[in-house]
Amino acid sequence: MQLFTVKMIAKRIVSFFDASGAKTGERVEEIPQVYRDLPHPTALGYKANFPDNKVEIEAQHGEYAGEGRKGSSYERRERVNVPADFKHTRRAVREKIQEKIAADDLTAAQTGDMSAAINAEMKS
Structure with a gap:
């Protein structure tokens, strides 16, 4: 449906x-007033109902509803590859997170990044 x-x-x-x-x-x-995403009969109704106002009707880009609006693009989420033997239990996930935090702490101290090392120390 074409929008105006x-x-x-x-x-x-x-x-x-x-x-x-x-x-x-x-x-x-x-x-000044702007109304977006209107069907054609509604847009023509503004011109008929407000003859004293300066009314302009413009066709929006895009053939279907929502294509002419900003921020209407759909972003697809990335899928994370999980090993087949990984158990999706709370305990397993918590252990995996703890391992990741410990690995990040070691790399922060080893690289000499003082702020990251201090923040890692504050977490534990």
């Missing part, structure tokens, strides 16, 4: 009054 973006400038009338309540003046403010 409606850009329009809405007008607001601001009135000014003095202390006694008498109208002293007024001004017109223009407020």
Whole structure:
């Protein structure tokens, strides 16, 4: 389904009054508004319902819903290869994590990275 973006400038009338309540003046403010991901009949409805506003209708890029929006890309997660003999129990996972932490601590001390070595010491 093709989606559309409606850009329009809405007008607001601001009135000014003095202390006694008498109208002293007024001004017109223009407020830009943008509506995205609208189907075509809805986009045309904005043009019909707001004839005084400056209404522009633009077709979005992309053929299907959501393709024209920012941040709509789908990222696939990487699968981690796990050895066939690895048991997926809490104890096994906890032991694997402890081994990983111990290996990281040794490499931090061996490389001379003082901040990593101090942080590793603080963890234990």
